[in-house]
Amino acid sequence: MKLPLRYNLRSLVERKTRTAMTILSIATAIFLSIMMVALSRGLVETTRATGSPLNVIVLSQGAESMEFSAIDAEIVHHLQALSGQPLVSAQAYISTFVAIGGVEKRGVVRGLHATTALGIHDNARLLEGRLPNRGFELAVGNLAATKLGVAPSALAIGQAVDFEGQSWTIVGRFEAPNTILDSELWADVDDILLATKRSDYSAVMLRTKDAKAAGDILFALALRTDIRVGARAEREYYGVKARAMEPLRSVALVMTLMLVLGGILAGMNTMFTSISGRTREMGVLLVLGYHRRAVLFSFMLESLAMCLAGGLVGCTAGLLLNGLPMKIPMGVFRFVVDAQTLAMAMALAAFIGIVGALVPVLRVARLSVVAALRD
Amino acid sequence: MTLIALEKISKSYKKGDTTITPLDGVDLEVDEGAFLALMGPSGSGKSTLLNLVAGIDRPSAGKVIVAGQDITRWSEDRLADWRTRAVGYVFQQFNLMPVLTAFENVELPLLLLPMSRAQRKKQVLTALELVGLLDRAGHYPRQLSGGQEQRVAIARAVATDPQIILADEPTGNLDRESATEVMNLLVGLNAELGKTIVIVTHDALVSAYASRKLHLDKGELVEASA
Numbered sequence: 001m002k003l004p005l006r007y008n009l010r011s012l013v014e015r016k017t018r019t020a021m022t023i024l025s026i027a028t029a030i031f032l033s034i035m036m037v038a039l040s041r042g043l044v045e046t047t048r049a050t051g052s053p054l055n056v057i058v059l060s061q062g063a064e065s066m067e068f069s070a071i072d073a074e075i076v077h078h079l080q081a082l083s084g085q086p087l088v089s090a091q092a093y094i095s096t097f098v099a100i101g102g103v104e105k106r107g108v109v110r111g112l113h114a115t116t117a118l119g120i121h122d123n124a125r126l127l128e129g130r131l132p133n134r135g136f137e138l139a140v141g142n143l144a145a146t147k148l149g150v151a152p153s154a155l156a157i158g159q160a161v162d163f164e165g166q167s168w169t170i171v172g173r174f175e176a177p178n179t180i181l182d183s184e185l186w187a188d189v190d191d192i193l194l195a196t197k198r199s200d201y202s203a204v205m206l207r208t209k210d211a212k213a214a215g216d217i218l219f220a221l222a223l224r225t226d227i228r229v230g231a232r233a234e235r236e237y238y239g240v241k242a243r244a245m246e247p248l249r250s251v252a253l254v255m256t257l258m259l260v261l262g263g264i265l266a267g268m269n270t271m272f273t274s275i276s277g278r279t280r281e282m283g284v285l286l287v288l289g290y291h292r293r294a295v296l297f298s299f300m301l302e303s304l305a306m307c308l309a310g311g312l313v314g315c316t317a318g319l320l321l322n323g324l325p326m327k328i329p330m331g332v333f334r335f336v337v338d339a340q341t342l343a344m345a346m347a348l349a350a351f352i353g354i355v356g357a358l359v360p361v362l363r364v365a366r367l368s369v370v371a372a373l374r375d
Numbered sequence: 376m377t378l379i380a381l382e383k384i385s386k387s388y389k390k391g392d393t394t395i396t397p398l399d400g401v402d403l404e405v406d407e408g409a410f411l412a413l414m415g416p417s418g419s420g421k422s423t424l425l426n427l428v429a430g431i432d433r434p435s436a437g438k439v440i441v442a443g444q445d446i447t448r449w450s451e452d453r454l455a456d457w458r459t460r461a462v463g464y465v466f467q468q469f470n471l472m473p474v475l476t477a478f479e480n481v482e483l484p485l486l487l488l489p490m491s492r493a494q495r496k497k498q499v500l501t502a503l504e505l506v507g508l509l510d511r512a513g514h515y516p517r518q519l520s521g522g523q524e525q526r527v528a529i530a531r532a533v534a535t536d537p538q539i540i541l542a543d544e545p546t547g548n549l550d551r552e553s554a555t556e557v558m559n560l561l562v563g564l565n566a567e568l569g570k571t572i573v574i575v576t577h578d579a580l581v582s583a584y585a586s587r588k589l590h591l592d593k594g595e596l597v598e599a600s601a
Contacts, residue, residue, distance in 0.1 A: 004486060010474035033385075284470040287431055288484045289459030291452050370429040370450075371467075 003290065003298040012306060015274065019306060026310025026352060027317065029263035034318030036259075037344070038335040039326065046333045047242040048235075050179040052122055055234035056206040056217050058323065063230060064240070066093040070200040071229065078227050079204050081219065087207035089116040092192040094202075098148060098185070099162040100155075105148040108331060109163065109185045111192030120205045123179055129157045129172030132187050139172035139186045143332040146325045147183035147272050161185075164195040178333035198204040205234070210273040260348060263307075267356025271303045275360040282364055283372030296361050303357035304350060305348070310348025315342050378538065378571050379405040379428055384501050385439035386423050395468035399594035400437070407538075410565040414599065419591045421575040428573060429462050432452035433547050438530045442538065443507050459487045464491025464531030465542035469524040471516040477503065477527045478512040488535060502530035506560060529560055533570070540564060542574040546581050558584045581582075 012019045058079060064070035076079065076090045097104040114131035118124060130140050138161065144195035145152040154190050155161070168187060176182045195201065208214040214233060221231045278299075285295050322337035379404040387396035405411055405530045413421045426432035427439050430446050431454075440449050441461065446454060458464075471480045481499045490498075503509045506526035515523055525545060526566030532540055542561065546554035562584050576586060582588050588599040 004479075006479070007475060009471065014474045100570055281472060282471065284466070284472075285483075286455065287429070287458070289455045289487050338409050355584075370426055372433075373470075 002294055005305075006300075007300055008302040008305065010171040011150035011274075011278075013120045018270055018274070019061035022266060023313060025266040025308040026263050026307050026349060029266075029352070030311050030349055031313025031317045032259050033256045033348060034314065034337060034341060034345050035288060035321060036256045037336070037341050038318070038321050038337045040245075040252040041336040041341070042326070042333045043245050043328070044242045045336055046099075046178055046331075047245065048237050049123075050176075050181060051234035051236070051238035052120075052207075053120075053211055054208050054214055055120065056208065056214050056231055057237045058204075058206065058221070059232045060206040061228050061230050062132055064254050066091075066202045067095060069193050069202050069230075070202050071202070071204055073219035075227055075229060076204055077203060078224075082220065087116050087119045087205075088199070089113060089120045089205040089207070090189060090201040090203075091205060092189050092196070092198070092202050094164075094192065094196060096163050098146065099110055100150050103150075105150065107148050107163070107185055108183065109146070109187055109192065110181075111187050114190060116207075117186065120207050121176060121181055124174050124176035126171045127175050129170075131172055131174075132191075133171075134188050134191060136168045136191050137171045137188065138168045139174050140170055141182045141184045141186070142173065142175035142177075143183040143325055144185055147327060147332045151329070152180045164192075166191075166195045167258075178319070178334065179269050183332035185207040185208070185301065212365075229284055233359060260352065263310075264347075264355050265305060267307055267352050270306070271299070271357045272360040273358070275303070275364055277297050279367065279372050280362055282367075283369050283375065286369045286372065292365065296365055299361055299364075300354065300357045304353035307353030307356065308346070310352075311346045315345050318342070318345065319327040376407050377404045378442055379403070379573070380438075380440040381424070381427065382438040382440065382579060384424075384427060384434045384439070386420065386432070387435050391400060394445060396594060398434070399425075401591075401594065401596055402433050403589070403596055405571065405573060407474075407571055408565070410562070410584070410586045411574070412574045412588045413573065414580035414582055414588060415591035420545050420594065421577075421591050424591065425573060425575050426545055428539075429541050430458055432579055448587050456487075457460040458536055458545065461537050461539060463529075463535070463537045465525070465528055465532050465540065465545045467544035469516070469521070469528045469533075469548070470479060471527055473516050473523055476513050476515055477508060477519065478529075480516070480527055481530045484531060484535050487552040498534055498536075499530075499572045502534040503527075504532065505564075506530045516536055520553070521549050522556055525553070526560065527551060529557070529564075533568075535558070540570050540572045542572065544575055544577075546576070546578065554578075554581065579590075 001356050038252060059069035060071055080088050089112055096109060098107040111114060114133055115132055116259060140155045145155045155170060157170050160167050218231055221227060221229065282295050318337055321335040324335045325332045380510060381401060384398050384401045386398040387394050413424060415421050423432060424543055427434055434447065438445055478499055481494060483500050485495045485498055500509065503512055506529050508523060508526055511523060546557055549557060558581060565572050576582050589595045590599050
């Protein structure tokens with residue numbers, strides 16, 4: 001009882017301008033939805049992925065963030081004396097203006113020790129050169145140039161940049177994919193303290209051998225009344241930062257819903273004109289012996305085909321976003337477009353197709369054959 | 376033998392506040408193999424009568440009996456299935472699907488019947504040959520003249536080999552020459568293939584092709600001299 005598909009396909013081709021416009025508007029809605037999801041996932045997941053499950057981060061008591069934390073050298077000695085962890089890294093973390101070729105850009109600099117850096121941050125690896133030692137040296141993250149908005153050549157090995165009244169020479173380049181470390185500049189921690197005229201560190205990272213050891217250290221630190229610090233798992237630290245971005249996710253969701261609504265209205269408008277213009281055709285098909293539901297189903301199919309085509313175009317465009325860097329004050333993130341997002345986008349396109357056709361289809365579904373023929 | 380029987384058929388519908396009753400207790404019998412022309416002024420209910428026979432409209436009262444079966448209360452789907460095999464319908468405005476070729480238009484009702492692709496193709500080509508348009512099989516309606524379009528529509532109506540052909544003003548949109556071609560075609564279907572034909576027209580020249588003529592006026596059917 002099915003109508004031949006070529007009837008629907010040719011109907012779409014026959015009205016090519018209208019079909020193309022609808023496909024384009026659906027594609028735009030789908031593309032923007034993908035962008036919203038990719039953006040929020042990129043931000044939240046990159047932040048979350050920065051923390052290692054084996055790391056404990058120690059901040060000064062009450063501090064929520066490394067930027068607002070100050071840990072005295074004496075506490076670092078206490079922490080080094082804690083049993084069970086092979087690696088301790090006292091770090092200085094500053095957000096500062098970096099002058100590159102006379103132009104100042106806001107960048108994020110992490111001071112650490114070359115000997116422990118890669119042991120603590122096991123998601124990072126050296127791409128070329130070496131890690132910075134004393135003498136105002138720098139290693140740059142793979143996305144640091146993007147973060148600072150300069151050409152990668154400006155941050156090549158051998159180049160110099162200025163900040164905190166010092167000239168720093170680039171000696172290496174590292175990557176830490178899908179983490180915010182990727183957009184940082186790394187220097188020796190004592191050089192940072194010297195340049196910033198500080199005596200206290202921002203945080204101390206403790207690398208433990210397993211998750212249980214991490215838990216033990218957190219427990220032990222909580223009991224110590226002589227070391228008054230705020231310690232937490234690094235995962236939790238970045239998890240909190242990720243949660244702080246949840247409102248952005250809500251905005252993304254609301255915008256996506258509005259785009260979908262727009263898509264539905266566009267689809268509905270096209271299908272309304274298309275179906276209303278073919279009421280008589282429906283009447284003729286009924287006279288020929290086609291069942292009403294077969295005719296209506298074929299109209300639905302037509303709308304679905306159009307929206308799925310729009311979905312495919314939107315997904316193809318959306319896929320191009322995958323991995324593209326985007327800049328925010330905290331660092332550089334990459335858009336994340338995965339199979340799950342694309343599947344959801346296609347489901348969304350199908351939903352728009354079905355809902356968009358529903359109203360006009362229900363309208364003609366009630367018409368008598370004679371009324372349809374008279375249309 | 377009676378093929379179509381209408382028994383005390385009434386049809387009324389509301390238009391605004393007034394009730395219009397174009398058919399009021401009409402009786403009609405059409406024999407198998409007849410060629411009947413239904414005539415009458417606009418709004419007299421000719422087309423309504425034709426639609427009742429086709430099962431695309433329902434009477435307010437009375438019975439429609441076709442080939443011994445009372446189709447009056449059949450469901451829309453049952454009527455549709457029956458119509459595919461039993462009735463071919465020709466419209467004034469041809470009503471071909473603009474996006475389908477002549478071949479595909481004729482094939483449309485055949486897709487509803489269980490048959491092989493080869494058998495279907497054979498029946499389409501036979502129907503197109505019957506109306507003299509075999510060479511236009513691949514043409515779209517917009518590439519055909521009005522007369523040719525109506526001939527394709529007739530091929531579509533006879534493709535499933537129905538017993539009854541119903542035609543509502545089939546020459547209403549055609550010039551005299553094309554109208555003559557179409558009427559000769561219908562006469563051939565009646566005389567050579569034994570199809571029972573009921574045609575609605577207000578054109579006396581067209582009704583002259585029919586073997587029986589009926590006038591419908593003010594809800595009453597009157598036999599006109601043949």
